[in-house]
Amino acid sequence: MLISQLTRALVRRPLRPCKLVSATALSGRRWQSTDSKVRNIGIIAHIDAGKTTTTERMLYYSGLTNRIGDVDQGDTVMDYLPAERSRGITITAAAITFNWADHKINLIDTPGHADFTFEVLRSIRVLDGAVTVLDGVAGVEAQTEKVWKQANEMGIPKIVFVNKMDRAGAGFGRAVREVVAKLNTRVAIANIPYFSNPDSADSQFQGVVDVIDKKVIVWTPESDGKQVMVEEIDPEKHGKLHDECVNARTALIETLCELDEALVEEFLEIDDYMAMPSQSIKRALRSATISRQVTPVLCGASFKNIGVQPLLEAVIDYLPAPLDMPAPRAITKLPSVVVKNKKNDKAISSVSKVRPEESITIDPSNDKYTCALAFKVVNDPMKGILVFVRVYSGRLQQGTVLLNTSNGQKERVTKLLQMQADETIEVRSVETGNIGVIVGSKDIKTGDTLVAHSKKKDGAHLLDSREKGLHLHPIAVPPPVFFVAIEPMTLADKRGMELALEILLREDPSLHLSYDYDSDQTLLSGMGELHLEIAKDRLTNDLKAKVEMGKIMISYKETITQDTDVVENTSFDETGASATVRVTVEPVPIEGDGLPDQAELLTHDNNYISYPDISQAHPLFSTQEFHNAVRAGSLPALAKSGKQARLPLHSLHINVHSLSVSDDMTNTSVVSTAVRLAAEQALEALSKEAYAIMEPVMNVRVILNEEDIGTVVNDLSGHRRGHIVSLSENENPGDSKDEESDDAGFYRDLAESTYVPHDHTLYLSKHDARLTSRQTVVHARVPLPKMVGYLNSLRSMTQGRGTYLMDFYRYDYVQSDRVAEVIDSI
Known part of the structure; x- marks a missing residue:
C-alpha cells in the first residue's frame, strides 16, 4: 500500500498524529506536556557521520520546517553560526524543540570534532537519552568511542543509528559487531536493511525491515522521504528476507528474555517467535534500554531520506522520559558558621567551623522548589545573552526571582523562550524535565545552579540554608593547551575587545583568558587549533571586535624544581x-x-x-x-x-x-x-636554574591495521619523542584497568556470537579491509608539539586506514635536549 505519511504505517497502535503548535499559538503560554511525553535527547557521533543531516530530516518530518537543510549547501537549521555553515561542521551544541507523535522532543545536536569536547560534555550533562549515529562504512570511530564513554559515565541510555547504508562498502552487520566489541554493550536489532536486487551489482539500499512489527518499509527513490510502501513481510513473497526477519526477531526475543521474566512467561505460553506481540517486545526493550542492559540498533541513509521516521519512533518508544531516569544528585555546601563566646552581646572569641558538603538527591516531584542547571550561554546579536537551562524540579516561570547558588546573586527572570535553533518562541514557564532559555541574564555562566520558590515568584528568601547552598555537580572544564595573543587595533578599541572577550568566555568556559605582564599581551587559550580559529572568527565577525591576533601556539608553562x-x-x-x-x-x-x-x-x-x-x-x-x-x-x-x-x-x-x-x-x-x-x-x-619549562603531554590512541604497527610505533617513539604505553586489540577507551580489559575481552567474544544479518554488499566492495586485517590500538603519551599535523602523517603511513584520538594527559618537563628548541619557538 502507498501511504503519504510514514507515521501512519509504522505505529501498531492507533495513529499518533504529530501535533504541531505554531509560534503564534505558543507565544505567551506554557507547554502543556507531562513528563512522560518529554524526551531530552542528544545526537552524538564522530565528525561527518551524518548527525546534522539526520537532525535536519527529523525537523522536516516533524513539520517544524518546510524544507530540508543541506550541510553542503550551508543552509541547515541546526548549524546556524556562519562558521558552522562555512566549514560544514557542528561547532556549538544547538538546541531545538519539536513534536513527534504527541511527544515533545528537546534535541541537542553536538559537535563531532575533538576540539569541541566541552560542548559535548555540557550537553550530555542535561540529557536523558542519546542517539549515536555511525557511518555505515567507517563503523565505530575514535570520537564515537570517546563520547560513548562520556555518556556511559553519566548513565545515559542510547540508541544506535547506522547511517549511510546507501554507500559502497557499508556493512550493517559489521557495524553492529563493532558496537558490541568496541562500545561494550549488548545490542537489540530493531530493524535490518532492505536492498533491491540483493547480491547483484546494481543492488540499492531502499528501506528497512521492521523486525518487531514484521513490516517491510520501502522509501520511494528520489523523494523527500514522505512517500513509502509498507507491507507485511510474507514468507512466500519475500523468501530470504522473511527468513532473515525470523532470525532477527528470534535473536531479539532471546536477548530480551534473558533480562525480562514477564517476557519469558509470555513466550512460554505462545512458543512462537513470530507470534509474540509487538507491544510486549517493545515494553521489554524499553525497560532494558533505560536500564542500559541493551542498546537498540536501527539503520538508514539520512541523506537519501531513508529510515529517519523509524528512528524518531524508537526515540519515543525506547528512550526515557525525565522521570524514568534516576533523580539527579547534588551537593549542598552550607556556609561557615562562627561559634562565639558572648559577653554583653559582644564576641570576645570565636571559632569558625566549615560544615562538610552533604550529598543529596533532587526530588523532581517537589513542586515548591525550583532547581535548574545552566548548561550553555549564548550571545545573540538581537536578543542579548541567552542562558540554556534544564529544570530538575519545580517550575521555572517568568517573573521568578532566581538565586544563583554559585555566586549568591539574585536575578529576576524577565523572559523565557523555547529554542528552534536560531528561532525562538516565548513561553510563560518551563516545567520539570524540560529545557528552556532565560533571556537577559547579567551574571549566570555555564555550570551555575539556579534555585527559586516555585509557588512565590519573590520567594527566594523563603528557601532554607540547604536549598540556598545547593550545587548540581559542575561541568569539568579541561585545561587549555593552545593559545593566541590578542591586541586591540587601536587604544580606542581596547574596551570593545574586553567586552567581546567577556561574552566569548561566558559562552565557552573551555576558553581561558590571561595577561602576560612582560609582553603586555592578552592571551586567549583553548582546547585545540580549530577551537581557537573559531574563537577568532567569533570575535572579529560576530562580536565585531577590532583586534589583531598572533599565531596560534602551544601553551608552554614554567614551574620550579625545588x-x-x-x-x-x-x-x-x-x-x-x-x-x-x-x-x-x-x-x-x-x-x-x-x-x-x-x-x-x-x-x-x-x-x-x-x-x-x-x-x-x-x-x-x-x-x-x-x-x-x-x-x-x-x-x-x-x-x-x-x-x-x-x-x-x-x-x-x-x-x-x-x-x-x-x-x-x-x-x-x-x-x-x-x-x-x-x-x-x-x-x-630562586635562581634561573631552579625553573623548568613544561609542555602539555597528550594521551594518544592510534587505531590501525596490524601491518602498520611497526612504522607507526617507530614514528611515535622516535621522531615524536613519545612513550608507548601499550599495544592491544581494538577495545573500549579507558582500558588500562584490569576489570575493564576483562570486560573488553568478554564483549569481543560476545560480538562474534551476536546475530547480525548477512552483509551481502561487502563482497561487491573493496572497502572492507577491516574484515581481512585485524586492528590494533597503540596507546602512547606524546608531547603535544610533536603531534601538530599528525593526521596527515598517519594517513601517509597507513595508506589512509589509520585513525587516532587524542586528549590531555598532564603537563610534564620538556626533555633537556629540547629546551633550546622550545625557547626558540616561543
Whole structure:
C-alpha cells in the first residue's frame, strides 16, 4: 500500500498524529506536556557521520520546517553560526524543540570534532537519552568511542543509528559487531536493511525491515522521504528476507528474555517467535534500554531520506522520559558558621567551623522548589545573552526571582523562550524535565545552579540554608593547551575587545583568558587549533571586535624544581593595622602525590594553596574570610612569569605556614598584601636554574591495521619523542584497568556470537579491509608539539586506514635536549 505519511504505517497502535503548535499559538503560554511525553535527547557521533543531516530530516518530518537543510549547501537549521555553515561542521551544541507523535522532543545536536569536547560534555550533562549515529562504512570511530564513554559515565541510555547504508562498502552487520566489541554493550536489532536486487551489482539500499512489527518499509527513490510502501513481510513473497526477519526477531526475543521474566512467561505460553506481540517486545526493550542492559540498533541513509521516521519512533518508544531516569544528585555546601563566646552581646572569641558538603538527591516531584542547571550561554546579536537551562524540579516561570547558588546573586527572570535553533518562541514557564532559555541574564555562566520558590515568584528568601547552598555537580572544564595573543587595533578599541572577550568566555568556559605582564599581551587559550580559529572568527565577525591576533601556539608553562626558603613578611594598611605571614612555594609533584590533604586547587594551571591554622587569628573575622584573603593574595603572585622563558607559572603550591594579625585590623586586605609579597619574594629568590619549562603531554590512541604497527610505533617513539604505553586489540577507551580489559575481552567474544544479518554488499566492495586485517590500538603519551599535523602523517603511513584520538594527559618537563628548541619557538 502507498501511504503519504510514514507515521501512519509504522505505529501498531492507533495513529499518533504529530501535533504541531505554531509560534503564534505558543507565544505567551506554557507547554502543556507531562513528563512522560518529554524526551531530552542528544545526537552524538564522530565528525561527518551524518548527525546534522539526520537532525535536519527529523525537523522536516516533524513539520517544524518546510524544507530540508543541506550541510553542503550551508543552509541547515541546526548549524546556524556562519562558521558552522562555512566549514560544514557542528561547532556549538544547538538546541531545538519539536513534536513527534504527541511527544515533545528537546534535541541537542553536538559537535563531532575533538576540539569541541566541552560542548559535548555540557550537553550530555542535561540529557536523558542519546542517539549515536555511525557511518555505515567507517563503523565505530575514535570520537564515537570517546563520547560513548562520556555518556556511559553519566548513565545515559542510547540508541544506535547506522547511517549511510546507501554507500559502497557499508556493512550493517559489521557495524553492529563493532558496537558490541568496541562500545561494550549488548545490542537489540530493531530493524535490518532492505536492498533491491540483493547480491547483484546494481543492488540499492531502499528501506528497512521492521523486525518487531514484521513490516517491510520501502522509501520511494528520489523523494523527500514522505512517500513509502509498507507491507507485511510474507514468507512466500519475500523468501530470504522473511527468513532473515525470523532470525532477527528470534535473536531479539532471546536477548530480551534473558533480562525480562514477564517476557519469558509470555513466550512460554505462545512458543512462537513470530507470534509474540509487538507491544510486549517493545515494553521489554524499553525497560532494558533505560536500564542500559541493551542498546537498540536501527539503520538508514539520512541523506537519501531513508529510515529517519523509524528512528524518531524508537526515540519515543525506547528512550526515557525525565522521570524514568534516576533523580539527579547534588551537593549542598552550607556556609561557615562562627561559634562565639558572648559577653554583653559582644564576641570576645570565636571559632569558625566549615560544615562538610552533604550529598543529596533532587526530588523532581517537589513542586515548591525550583532547581535548574545552566548548561550553555549564548550571545545573540538581537536578543542579548541567552542562558540554556534544564529544570530538575519545580517550575521555572517568568517573573521568578532566581538565586544563583554559585555566586549568591539574585536575578529576576524577565523572559523565557523555547529554542528552534536560531528561532525562538516565548513561553510563560518551563516545567520539570524540560529545557528552556532565560533571556537577559547579567551574571549566570555555564555550570551555575539556579534555585527559586516555585509557588512565590519573590520567594527566594523563603528557601532554607540547604536549598540556598545547593550545587548540581559542575561541568569539568579541561585545561587549555593552545593559545593566541590578542591586541586591540587601536587604544580606542581596547574596551570593545574586553567586552567581546567577556561574552566569548561566558559562552565557552573551555576558553581561558590571561595577561602576560612582560609582553603586555592578552592571551586567549583553548582546547585545540580549530577551537581557537573559531574563537577568532567569533570575535572579529560576530562580536565585531577590532583586534589583531598572533599565531596560534602551544601553551608552554614554567614551574620550579625545588622548594623556596621560608619568607616572612609583615605588611601594614593605611590605618596601621598589620598582618604577618610565613610562606614557602613548592613544586607540585608531576604524579600528583605528596600534597597536603588540605591543599586546595587554586587555578586551572594546577596551582594549589594550603592555609594556616587561623581559628584564633581574630575574633571578628571567620575562617572563610581569612581563606578568601589568602587566596586573593596568592593569585597575583602566581600571575608572574618564570625565569627560563617568561612563561606562565604552573604546578606550584603556595604553603602559608602561619598568619597573625593585629587586634586593630578592620578588613582583611592587609592579609592579601602580606601573602602576595611573601610569595613573590620567595619565587624571586630562586635562581634561573631552579625553573623548568613544561609542555602539555597528550594521551594518544592510534587505531590501525596490524601491518602498520611497526612504522607507526617507530614514528611515535622516535621522531615524536613519545612513550608507548601499550599495544592491544581494538577495545573500549579507558582500558588500562584490569576489570575493564576483562570486560573488553568478554564483549569481543560476545560480538562474534551476536546475530547480525548477512552483509551481502561487502563482497561487491573493496572497502572492507577491516574484515581481512585485524586492528590494533597503540596507546602512547606524546608531547603535544610533536603531534601538530599528525593526521596527515598517519594517513601517509597507513595508506589512509589509520585513525587516532587524542586528549590531555598532564603537563610534564620538556626533555633537556629540547629546551633550546622550545625557547626558540616561543
